[in-house]
Amino acid sequence: MTAMQYHPIQLIVGLGNPGPQYAATRHNAGFWFLETLAEECGYTLRNDSKFHGLVANGKIQGLECLLLQPNTFMNHSGLAVSSVANYYKIKAENILVAHDELDLMCGEVKLKWGGGHAGHNGLRDIAQALKSQNFARLRLGIGHPGHKDKVLNYVLGQASRSERDKVDAAIARTLSILPKVLSGDWENAVQQLHTKEG
Secondary structure: OOOOOOOOOOEEEEOOOOOHHHOOEHHHHHHHHHHHHHHHHOOOOEEEHHHOEEEEEEEEOOEEEEEEEEOOOHHHHHHHHHHHHHHHOOOHHHEEEEEEEOOOOOOOEEEEEOOOOOOOHHHHHHHHHHOOOOOEEEEEEOOOOOOHHHHHHHHOOEOOHHHHHHHHHHHHHHHHHHHHHHHOOHHHHHHHHHHOOO
């Protein structure tokens, strides 16, 4: 089995829905990640209409990186991502998308390279807009309500204080390995992040 070729990350996208009414909902875990990252690194997210979102650029431990928080609704996230990617000539494999993940317990966090959207409307729209599924994902676990009919109300429901604390802890763990992700040292980043969950 040949080793997979991993790529450095030039664009980090956080997914969520815009507006104060959605800010604390579980579906906005990707926004929580991006906002925490921006704060930790001293980035200032600024609205840019041509990119349909809030953007910032700078360096993370010497590595150049763009941040993007779409201001479209989740199921139109691809518009913002493709606008930035096309403008800066960033390929799909150089993009990391942070999003909420129903299939992981709240507080779990996993890195994943490529693959399908597993019903996540934000990932689906990004894959369609980029004409590629070959982008990296940061899967922030929010847990599952137990039945598919409850999913919509669950993801658009507000996270409890305990849930938010667990997700925030997962975000903090991720930030500690982010330089490895940015540099393309994917396997070490995955090993470090995933083995810290025990």
